[in-house]
Amino acid sequence: MKTPAPPSRSLEALRELTPARVGLGRSGASLPTDALLAFTLDHARARDAVHTALDAPHLIAGLAGLGLQVSEVSSQAQSRRDYLRRPDLGRMLDRDSRRALEQQSGCASELVIVIGDGLSPAAVNVHAVELARHLVPRLTEAGLQVGHVVVASGARVALGDEIGAVLGARMVVMLIGERPGLSAPDSLGAYLTFAPRIGLTDEKRNCVSNIHGAGLSYEEAAFKIAWLVREGIARQITGVALKDESGTALIAARPID
Incomplete structure (x- = not known):
């Protein structure tokens, strides 16, 4: 040979x-x-990431440890098989979950964070709590109050629109597992939507992606997300109308030697 x-x-x-x-x-x-x-090996890791179970108790405990009030909901996808074959079911709350959220919607929230399993529950299990640990203080510094945190299983990105609408949120931030790649099976993404409602499409969202060990760090991602949340609420827009200029803001904030 x-x-x-x-x-x-x-x-x-x-x-x-x-x-x-x-x-x-x-x-x-x-x-x-x-x-x-x-x-x-990398192909097997990517497949495993898709089929990993969402560790909701771990997420809820970790988020509660940050002083956040957490709810748990499910989409209409009753199994992982349904989730993968019927994307539409992952965009809608099941009846019990919607009813439970409606009981919490007495006072509108400025900001709701939704943590969904997406196509890589493995990414959510590993990164979501740590990203929240870096993100929440930055939101607080910007004068933004997190009203609700919702852990959602069987979730597609658009499920955050229904959750935000039910809770009366001005802005929803969806942290969700991204489609696994051969070099990054555990990549987390953040999708931001102003004035969420059922039926919105992706041009109404901003996305911060590639959050994982070899990609965007928690600190970098938290800075970008907090900037987009602050500017999105101030300008009352997200999506193609809101350009990510957080890099310019970061340069301006650095001290001059």
Whole structure:
């Protein structure tokens, strides 16, 4: 068997900058065994992330430890199979969950945070509480009060619209597991929607994505989300009408040496 040629120095340097699969080489007409095994392992991790169970008790305990009042709801997707085959069911609350939220809607909230399992419950189990730990103080500093925190199972992004509408929120922040990739099976995303209501589409939302160990840090993500929440409420917009200029704000806030 012909031994694969070693990669050039330029490819080695590129590999240090990205988790993408570049310059894998070949063995005959196939990939080298190491590259094939690594691909197979990452594919298995991505599949496992989709089917991991949402650890709602862990999330609720962690969020309560931050002094937040937490509710638990479910979508109309009664199983993971239903969730994957019927995306529409993941966008609607089941009857009992809606009734329970309606009983809490006596006073409108400025901001509601929804934590949904999405396509990677593994990401939510690992990152959601820690992101909230960094986010809530930044929201408080900006004069924003978190009215409700809702943990939602079987959730698609649009489920946050119904939850926010039922609770009378001016803004909803949905923290949700993103579609797993081969380099990031546990990536968390944050979707922000001003004046949430059923029937909104994605151009009405802002998204902060790629929150995981090798991506956006909790501190960076919390800064961006808090900026977007503050500006979205002040300008009464989110989505394509609200550009993320948090980077400019961060540069302006840094002291000059």
